[in-house]
Amino acid sequence: MEDLREDRDSWSNANCSVARAMDIVGSRSTVLIMREALLGTRRFDDFVRRVGVGEPAMAARLKEMVAANLLERIPYREPGQRTRHEYQLTRKGRELLPVITALRNWGDTWAADDAGPPVIASHHDCGQPVHAVLRCAAGHEITDGEIDISAGPGRIRRD
Amino acid sequence: MEDLREDRDSWSNANCSVARAMDIVGSRSTVLIMREALLGTRRFDDFVRRVGVGEPAMAARLKEMVAANLLERIPYREPGQRTRHEYQLTRKGRELLPVITALRNWGDTWAADDAGPPVIASHHDCGQPVHAVLRCAAGHEITDGEIDISAGPGRIRRD
DNA sequence: GGGCTGACTTGCGTTTGCTGAAGTCAGCAG
DNA sequence: CTGCTGACTTCAGCAAACGCAAGTCAGCCC
Numbered sequence A, B: 001m002e003d004l005r006e007d008r009d010s011w012s013n014a015n016c017s018v019a020r021a022m023d024i025v026g027s028r029s030t031v032l033i034m035r036e037a038l039l040g041t042r043r044f045d046d047f048v049r050r051v052g053v054g055e056p057a058m059a060a061r062l063k064e065m066v067a068a069n070l071l072e073r074i075p076y077r078e079p080g081q082r083t084r085h086e087y088q089l090t091r092k093g094r095e096l097l098p099v100i101t102a103l104r105n106w107g108d109t110w111a112a113d114d115a116g117p118p119v120i121a122s123h124h125d126c127g128q129p130v131h132a133v134l135r136c137a138a139g140h141e142i143t144d145g146e147i148d149i150s151a152g153p154g155r156i157r158r159d
Numbered sequence C: 001g002g003g004c005t006g007a008c009t010t011g012c013g014t015t016t017g018c019t020g021a022a023g024t025c026a027g028c029a030g
Numbered sequence D: 001c002t003g004c005t006g007a008c009t010t011c012a013g014c015a016a017a018c019g020c021a022a023g024t025c026a027g028c029c030c
Helices: A004-009 A017-025 A028-038 A044-050 A055-067 A098-112 B004-010 B018-025 B028-038 B044-052 B055-069 B097-110
Strands: A071-076 A083-089 A119-123 A130-136 A145-150 B073-076 B085-088 B119-123 B132-136 B145-151
Touching: A004 A028, A004 B044, A017 A028, A017 B028, A017 B097, A028 A055, A028 A083, A044 A055, A044 A083, A044 B004, A055 A071, A083 A145, A083 B018, A098 A119, A098 A130, A098 B097, A098 B132, A119 A130, A130 A145, A130 B097, B004 B044, B018 B028, B028 B044, B028 B055, B028 B085, B028 B097, B028 B145, B044 B055, B044 B085, B055 B085, B097 B119, B097 B132, B119 B132
Parallel strands: none
Antiparallel strands: A071 A083, A119 B145, A130 B132, A145 B119, B073 B085
């Protein structure tokens, strides 16, 4: 299997999955909305207050995220109230949990206050803190330089 | 240990690690530069060509990233050439590998072409594909809803 | 039917990120 | 000393993201 790094410029980056992912969840507020949604927030006002962006920005962002199928806009009704809508995570949205967790881990290490991290995620069963780590399908945990990069089936040759 | 989710609005999100991380690596081009740097790219021209942004944008982004200590600007000299500079990952930058990998995994699953992913990362020792997964410090692999959220030492009470 | 509330929308001005084209600058090769 | 090349910088100009303030709209409550 050829190492992509030795022939870097024969392959196009036009369909790179990292770039595609960034086109969908690349803005600061989208990520913060995902953080809140993964913590259980569902209502417009709660998103506005907890994420800390204005209402117009939030409305635009939520609309985009529903269109991108990260969130679903679901009608609900509390007794004695009229019908409203809440934003629930789809599977596509929920699967961003490792991304958000990796980002939080990194922020905890490299950008937290001296006091320490403001939020701790821990395993429900054993109480130990949760981290995003790299693993191969055979179950080996991977540290730094042990990764090979090769061209996949979706690669596109340049020009 | 209190569950943060039940008392969501008593805590400020001002010092959230996810938000802090996004302030540093939140832009599309910064992430794509990190992708390239983690694949081994070091020189200005190579970054410009492979990331696909213009020279002015690249120069600005690289300057920011050196200031943020993600990259280091190191002089080097090829025989018969004059001294130039290359951009090497710092430890802080290298530790974004789980974030980029999680993002690539997600893009492969939710935003790739029908043909499949353009790039495959595999474990050097066994050849199996690499994924970002969630694990607790006790070694348990975590699936979806098994995470508790609690306030950490750096939490800030609102107002 | 007038008020209240949650969920937006409209309007306007600012900042940030980017593009393209052109210019600069350092130093080795000839 | 002139040309060349890699690594930028400068100069418009554009589009997206965001903030603030104000307006709208849909019903249930009285």
